[in-house]
Amino acid sequence: MSVANSQKKEGVRGSSLPRPFLPMTPTRLCRYLVPRGLLGRALLIILVPLVALQIIALFLFYGSHLDVISRRLAGAVAGDIAMVVELLARNPHPEDRGWIFREAAWRLDLSLAFETGAALGSTGNRQASLPLLPLEEDLDDAMRERVRLPFDTDWQTDSRSVIIRVQLPDGVLHVEAARKRLFSSTLYLFVIWVVGSSLLLFLVAALFMKNQVRAIRRLAEAADAFGRGRDIGPMKPEGAAEARQAAIAYNSMQSRIRRFVESRTEMLAGISHDLRTPLTRLRLGIAMLPASVQDDAAAMTQDVEEMDRLIAAYLAFARGEGTEQYAPADLAELVEEAAAKARRDGAQVDLALPTEPLVLPVRADALRRCLGNLLDNARKHARRIAIGLTSVPREESGSWAMVTVDDDGPGLPEDQREDAFRPFATFSAGGTGLGLAIARDIARAHGGDIVLEDSPLGGLRARIRLPV
Incomplete structure (x- = not known):
């Protein structure tokens, strides 16, 4: 083969041709996203059902239970305000407002004030103060359904209460209701419990699976090292029963292979001695031949040296340099x-x-x-x-x-x-x-x-x- 032809073939072999574009199918996407290691796949098997279960639980909670509780709490507050508005309408005299306000503060936990001749301006700040909870929308719906008067709500002025202003014919009624009447702390506790228990379970599973995978990884490293001729000694069985069984089987295999190599080495040493002893006698016999046959003796010496070289090569191949x-x-x-x-x-x-x-x-x-x-x-x-x-x-x-x-x-x-x-x-x-x-x-x-x-x-x- 000429140099030009070999260089041409080398250039074709080493050239980097652009790879065709492969569409991202669902199978290829899943194969790309799924971890390759056993630890990652085991955690994924645990994590996916866990997350799916918690998502379903949260969806059912927010979609039914939380919605019902929020609407009922908002309806109770709006009903109390509607009752106060109705009492003020049936008792319009200023002296009657005092006992209505006192009764509302004592029995309904509402702080009331009346601003005579005032009118509602721009709507209050509707920025959500409690994320993930439908309190503002439910209160507005309940007020529109039960009070049926112009109103606005203020969720930002006081962090512990919500201020509701209702437009009456002769002024504006200011109502301050405690937020605890609209919100239950158990809602957040439920969310914290769901997320916290999931994280705790995932952490325990990760630590447990890491210990199991570590035993398998050590077994793989020991097998690789032993295959390369490194003597690292027997493995300590650890991990699950299957991993311990694999480690015990590996130690037994290692011991059997080591005994086989040692017995083979001893046998090869004996063969080397037995074969080279007659070769040495042949060398001595050839050296003692008379001068008249020295030409034939030189050829015989070369044959003996060739036999010695062949024996050394065969023994080196069988020995495999395993002792270094x-x-x-x-x-x-x-x-x-x-x-x-x-x-x-x-x-x-x-x-x-x-x-x-x-x-x-x-x-x-x-x-x-x-x-x-x-x-x-x-x-x-x-x-x-x-x-x-x-x-x-x-x-x-x-x-x-x-x-x-x-x-x-x-x-x-x-x-x-x-x-x-x-x-x-x-x-x-x-x-x-x-x-x-x-x-x-x-x-x-x-x-x-x-x-x-x-x-x-x-x-x-x-x-x-x-x-x-």
């Missing part, structure tokens, strides 16, 4: 060390590293082996190698550390690239078929991966992705 622990390391330094080793082996390596350190928790020796395998694979098939290191953001959180190894070799067909990672799969003479398999195994153990792509140099690109 994670520790913070600068990925740029590891890449630079691998590039320097490749140069010492005779490769032409171009290096492009960021100016800032890129520190992340890794198994340094295993990652050196991963980079070394990729560089050895590129060095066998190409004359020029280019290594790059960048950091790109992840969709969920954090970022990815991207290491690219490009070469100008013959490349590999796209339908054979995934097969190249299979153990013992060889596409050229002289290889064991384990280099890429070991490299991908190490990258995936770190939570990343390795993919093969077209290289801008015309050959093959190996892209390593590691979580930061």
Whole structure:
């Protein structure tokens, strides 16, 4: 594949085409609004029925009970005022007003005053003083129904009473009625109780669900860490019975896997010893051969060294570098060390590293082996190698550390690239078929991966992705 064709394909792959506009359907809107986490969804399951129930309760209360009580209280006050107006009409003498006003103050809890010859001007301030309650409208309706005279109301002058002025034939009657006759404090107490109980229930549910989700989250983190080779020990069972059961099953699984790895490692150590002992005897026997067969001895020595190298590669693949622990390391330094080793082996390596350190928790020796395998694979098939290191953001959180190894070799067909990672799969003479398999195994153990792509140099690109 030529450089121009590879660059053309690379440009098509990396181009950002505008995405078609997708209409916001109800299904897509619900999927966008519903939380993704278990805690958010559990709280939503609790919150939606709770809010719906409280809304229905408030609607029924305000739509029926509150309306009836408000109209009855307003009708009682308007009826008392209508009675006073009727008494004043039947007893028009000034001396009769005194006993009417005294009786109204004592029996009806109304403070009365009369302004002779006055007339109503502009209407009183009708600004609502008690929000969410229909007091003003109900009082006006009751006054129009029972008094049937011009009037206005003042809700702002006195915070403890409402002033009602009624136009009589010979003046204006001032009536001061206590607000407690029109309003019951239990109305607000009911609203406070409904809202407060909802908030309290939601808070208790949030704390409870947070503890349950925390147990599941810790189990997921422990499983992820164990899958990457980090020994964090057994989990402490906590939370609900199902979460405790999952933690106990995880601890049992972890113990079984650890025993399996230890027994396999011991077996591999024995195999290594058993295989290398006869190889050592062969080396000694070849070295003691007479000078007349030294040419044949040299070829035999090369075969023995090849067998030793193959055995070391097989054991390294089976062992999987599982004994090394994670520790913070600068990925740029590891890449630079691998590039320097490749140069010492005779490769032409171009290096492009960021100016800032890129520190992340890794198994340094295993990652050196991963980079070394990729560089050895590129060095066998190409004359020029280019290594790059960048950091790109992840969709969920954090970022990815991207290491690219490009070469100008013959490349590999796209339908054979995934097969190249299979153990013992060889596409050229002289290889064991384990280099890429070991490299991908190490990258995936770190939570990343390795993919093969077209290289801008015309050959093959190996892209390593590691979580930061």
